[in-house]
Amino acid sequence: MKMMIISTALALGLTSHYAAATPAKGSFIASQSCDMYQSKRKGTNPGSLESSPGETYPIIEVDAQEAHQVNWVRVKTTYNPSPDRWVSASCGDLSNLVVDSRGGGRQGGDPQCHYPGIFDSHVLAISWQPAFCEFTGRNKPECKSLTPNRWDASHFTLHGYWPNKKSCGRNYGSCGRVKTKPATFCDYPALDLAADVRARLGKVMPSEASGTCLQRHEWWKHGTCSGLSEDNYFTLAMNLLQQVNESGFVSDYIDQNIGKQTDRSAFQAAFDKEFGEGSYYRVALQCKQGILTELQIALPKDVTDTDKMKDLLSAPGVVGNGQGNCPDTFGIDAVN
Known part of the structure; x- marks a missing residue:
């Protein structure tokens, strides 16, 4: 596994010698508000432009790690005089992505990117709810009702559990009868979950209990x-989340x-102490305005309910997600 260590100067850009900007076409559908950089390396953002959740932007270029994982997309906006902007791929979904193969990329529009069961790894995405509510979901019911004493004020919540296919990057998905993202998450077909699974999910994915339907999108x-x-x-995803939340890393x-405020070195020491030396490099730390919003944990293809997180994080051959966009020093939000 290749490890990417980001210095302060590169914290925003993920610009290691593994990354390559390549012409591409397709659509970026924003799922959250994120900075849109004129230069991601320098962190310049004229006009303090942010992506708008639900808005679709034409893709003109991607920045990918080893042509496997799209980390950043360059999109067209209506902002003048600098409309072409870089935004983190983790801030939305890629639709009909095709990367120019002459530039060393891959064909993300391959129909096999939408076939079930042919993935080669996973990502467990877990959110820090106070930060999600501060920056993105403050008008959502689950955020309006969030209090300092509620479980999700002090534990990670489930964003998603994502099967990945290297040749597809983040475009692997939508393997069922629903191929396009509807206007809202609640426009997806309803799920037929067992009562005990739904009850448990309502705790760790507050959107489910509040009726804003993130669980439908994730499925x-x-x-x-x-x-x-x-x-x-969902049971497998919740079991993995539980191992993180019940660990000494959290407590x-x-x-x-x-x-x-904390820093990457303290985070690394705490995570490695709990899950094994080097496990930190499987975690991409996502931040918004210097505040931790999410952990994206790279996991192997084969995962079962009985697997221990420590063993999964030491499994060979798993390509990491990069180190995310958090700066060297970042905050862990409390409920306001």
Whole structure:
């Protein structure tokens, strides 16, 4: 596994010698508000432009790690005088992506990117709910009702569990009958979850309990590619999340730093102490305005309910997600 270590100067750009900007076409559908950089390397953002959730932007270029994982997309906006902007690929979905193969890229529009069961790895995406609510979801019911004493104020919540296929990058998905993203998550077909699974999911994915339907998007975009039933897919994801939340990494490090500033070296030490030396390099830290919003944890292809997170993080042959966009020093949000 190749490890990417980002210095302060590169924290925004993921510009290691593994990354390559390549012409591409397709659409970027924003799912959250993220900075849109004129220069991601320098972190310049004239006009403080941000992506608008639900808006679709034409893609003109991608920046990919080893042509496997698209980390950044360059899109067309209506902003003048600098309309072409870089935005993190983790801030939305890629639709009908085709990368110019002459530039060393890959054909993300390959129909095999939408076939179930042919993935080669996974990503467990877990969110820090206070930051999500501050920056993106403050008008959502699950955020309006968030209090400092609620479970998700001090534990990671489930964003998603994503099967990946190297040749498709982030475009692997939508393997069921629903091929395009509807106007809202609640416009997806409803899920037929067992009562106990739905109850458990309502705690760790507050959107489910509040009726804003993130669980539908995660199933139709990602779960349909897993080869699992709806119940088994979410149960596996929740079991993995539980291992993180019940670990000393959360109780001894995250909990002690809520409402404070921390840094990558402290995060690395705490994560490696709990899950094994070098496990930190499987985690991409995503931030918004210097605040931690999400962990994206790279996992192997074969994962079962009995697997221990420590063993999964030491499995060979798993390509990491880069180190994310968090600066060297970042905050862990508390509920306001």
